[in-house]
Amino acid sequence: ILNVEQSPQSLHVQEGDSTNFTCSFPSSNFYALHWYRWETAKSPEALFVMTLNGDEKKKGRISATLNTKEGYSYLYIKGSQPEDSATYLCAFANAGGTSYGKLTFGQGTILTVHP
Amino acid sequence: EAQVTQNPRYLITVTGKKLTVTCSQNMNHEYMSWYRQDPGLGLRQIYYSMNVEVTDKGDVPEGYKVSRKEKRNFPLILESPSPNQTSLYFCASSFFHLSEKGDEQYFGPGTRLTVT
Numbered sequence: 001i002l003n004v005e006q007s008p009q010s011l012h013v014q015e016g017d018s019t020n021f022t023c024s025f026p027s028s029n030f031y032a033l034h035w036y037r038w039e040t041a042k043s044p045e046a047l048f049v050m051t052l053n054g055d056e057k058k059k060g061r062i063s064a065t066l067n068t069k070e071g072y073s074y075l076y077i078k079g080s081q082p083e084d085s086a087t088y089l090c091a092f093a094n095a096g097g098t099s100y101g102k103l104t105f106g107q108g109t110i111l112t113v114h115p
Numbered sequence: 116e117a118q119v120t121q122n123p124r125y126l127i128t129v130t131g132k133k134l135t136v137t138c139s140q141n142m143n144h145e146y147m148s149w150y151r152q153d154p155g156l157g158l159r160q161i162y163y164s165m166n167v168e169v170t171d172k173g174d175v176p177e178g179y180k181v182s183r184k185e186k187r188n189f190p191l192i193l194e195s196p197s198p199n200q201t202s203l204y205f206c207a208s209s210f211f212h213l214s215e216k217g218d219e220q221y222f223g224p225g226t227r228l229t230v231t
Contacts (some may be wrong), residue, residue, distance in 0.1 A: 034219060043205065044158070046219030091160065101165050102173060103148065103220075107157035 002107040004092045006106035020076045021109040025072035027095030036089040119223035127229045136191045138206030145211035147189040151202040196230040
């Protein structure tokens with residue numbers, strides 16, 4: 001089973017703070033890196049799908065960067081709001097042989113934004 | 116409305132009694148997948164399918180079966196459920212190539228299964 005690690009496991013910030021967290025993944029057989037946002041009692045929702053080394057994507061106050069050579073991606077939230085409280089998941093999409101198409105998720109970073 | 120549906124949403128059953136959780140999507144997606152979510156373990160892929168009649172094992176396939184006879188449906192079958200299969204299950208779908216923005220996965224609402 002591939003190792004996809006997210007850090008930190010949990011994070012508490014104050015409203016208005018900017019924050020970031022990390023997803024580490026294998027640097028071989030890379031196909032894509034997904035980020036999802038998962039609110040309690042709901043289903044995960046896609047934020048970004050990233051494929052190119054050096055790619056940077058943005059959606060409102062949330063942005064992400066990708067380094068496929070060293071195997072990491074950062075997710076940034078600028079000016080956190082209480083509604084940003086959720087678990088943020090990354091997933092590594094595998095390009096390798098019989099594992100082509102397999103998605104391996106990290107354990108997630110639980111973000112709590114305090115008013 | 117574009118969606119992934121799962122049924123049932125909640126199920127309590129006993130060890131050994133075969134069950135099927137259905138999953139259906141109306142977005143003409145080629146790729147479909149099943150995940151289980153357990154505390155502290157995140158989402159783990161059980162099986163996935165890249166198209167009709169094509170299925171592949173994820174990281175935790177033991178004790179599960181799937182089939183993909185039609186593009187829209189991807190049922191998860193537990194032939195002989197055991198208590199360690201008590202979990203929250205999600206079905207998801209996307210277009211085939213997982214490398215484009217449009218290929219993010221859409222998740223169903225989840226099925227909470229308890230096996231006693």
